[in-house]
Amino acid sequence: MAVTVHHVCSHLSSFHPVRTRLPTRPNSHKFNANSVRCDGSIETQRVTVKNGNDSLEICRVLNGMWQTSGGWGRIDRDDAVEAMLRYADAGLSTFDMADHFLPPGMAELLNCSFSQFTFNPIEIETKRDGPAEDLYGIFINRVRRERPPEFLEKVKGLTKWVPPPVKMTSNYVRESINVSRKRMDVAALDMLQFHWWDYSNPGYLDALKHLTDLKEEGKIKTVALTNFDTERLQIILENEIPVVSNQVQHSIVDMRPQQKMAELCQLTGVKLITYGTVMGGLLSEKFLDTNIAIPFSAPPLNTPSLQKYKRMVDAWGGWGLFQTLLQTLKTVATKHGVSIPTVAVKYILDQPAVAGSMVGVRLGLSEHINDCNAVFTLVLDEDDVNSIQEVTKKGKDLLRVIGDCGDEYRRA
Numbered sequence: 001m002a003v004t005v006h007h008v009c010s011h012l013s014s015f016h017p018v019r020t021r022l023p024t025r026p027n028s029h030k031f032n033a034n035s036v037r038c039d040g041s042i043e044t045q046r047v048t049v050k051n052g053n054d055s056l057e058i059c060r061v062l063n064g065m066w067q068t069s070g071g072w073g074r075i076d077r078d079d080a081v082e083a084m085l086r087y088a089d090a091g092l093s094t095f096d097m098a099d100h101f102l103p104p105g106m107a108e109l110l111n112c113s114f115s116q117f118t119f120n121p122i123e124i125e126t127k128r129d130g131p132a133e134d135l136y137g138i139f140i141n142r143v144r145r146e147r148p149p150e151f152l153e154k155v156k157g158l159t160k161w162v163p164p165p166v167k168m169t170s171n172y173v174r175e176s177i178n179v180s181r182k183r184m185d186v187a188a189l190d191m192l193q194f195h196w197w198d199y200s201n202p203g204y205l206d207a208l209k210h211l212t213d214l215k216e217e218g219k220i221k222t223v224a225l226t227n228f229d230t231e232r233l234q235i236i237l238e239n240e241i242p243v244v245s246n247q248v249q250h251s252i253v254d255m256r257p258q259q260k261m262a263e264l265c266q267l268t269g270v271k272l273i274t275y276g277t278v279m280g281g282l283l284s285e286k287f288l289d290t291n292i293a294i295p296f297s298a299p300p301l302n303t304p305s306l307q308k309y310k311r312m313v314d315a316w317g318g319w320g321l322f323q324t325l326l327q328t329l330k331t332v333a334t335k336h337g338v339s340i341p342t343v344a345v346k347y348i349l350d351q352p353a354v355a356g357s358m359v360g361v362r363l364g365l366s367e368h369i370n371d372c373n374a375v376f377t378l379v380l381d382e383d384d385v386n387s388i389q390e391v392t393k394k395g396k397d398l399l400r401v402i403g404d405c406g407d408e409y410r411r412a
Helices: 077-089 106-113 121-125 132-146 149-154 170-184 203-216 230-238 261-268 304-316 318-336 340-349 369-374 382-392
Strands: 046-051 054-059 061-064 094-096 156-161 191-194 223-226 245-249 271-275 354-360
Touching: 046 354, 054 061, 054 156, 054 354, 077 132, 094 132, 132 149, 132 156, 132 170, 156 170, 170 203, 191 203, 191 245, 203 223, 203 230, 230 261, 245 261, 261 271, 304 318, 318 340, 318 382, 340 354, 340 369, 340 382
Parallel strands: 061 094, 061 354, 094 156, 156 191, 191 223, 223 245, 245 271, 271 354
Antiparallel strands: 046 054
């Protein structure tokens, strides 16, 4: 299904332009390392992702709001907004929306076509027309009324757009983005993260060009990507689309972004924002010393995230090896007086090109503010890293099993 460009990302140090059948824009020039350059100045808690004159400061631990979509328990609107305020008051002031819009029948088509590593129907359907943007709109107005202006400046809302495979006209893109602006009650989206299902349809370049035009009009502050692979990221940069980041799945188990994507990101300055970093909660004390093969001997895999990442564990090395990893992470966590999720997030934040990592929030149902903030003071030493890598090297290479970043959503 995807366009094949065999030499992409081989010998990235020289970074020769890609020859591809995808159409390029009129007057586009050959890509080089300085033509689209993003810079990230990383501090302990916050990072600025930047491309040219476009920049956005975000918290390095982001609040992921996919879990407000219904598959994790009923969310009370007022309780959720109060929880968002508590997270922001604690310094965790960047919120990532996952209100994905799929055309009728697309979820069923995708689920029939994809491999065992992709979403099942429940998971995809719960991402349709989620409430996160609406919650953010209520929340940001509370912030405007109840917090000082300097606090408001720290709050950021990152949202996504996942269009159906229709013709990407300027009006269509504009109207779609206006929906998010209205729901979030903002004049300009802090970051619009774009996803595209089918690489064989080059309309993603048209959509990104129109998004860039909207950025120039002040409707979007920064343009970014979600679940694009290394090959397409290079093509997008060659077409002078000034993306600042790519949001990809990345965890101690799933290190695919470090094998190809990170090298291109380091060369160009594009940053990675990661999700699945605690694997929906699998990377936690809750699943330590459990055997899911025995009924009722382990916590149920009762959320879309747990089901998805359990399949990643199976692909990587199985539950036995995963238990060895959890035991190792527990040893490291105990040494530093923190939790397993805190170690898991810090390990990924320390990886090349990673600007931030997402931790899902079940607003009004549970909170992990202390664990998230503990990430910023945790320092993993050489012994910690070596002990973790002693386990992970025993797992399978998921790049070979699944493919590059985002391929789990596209491969038949």
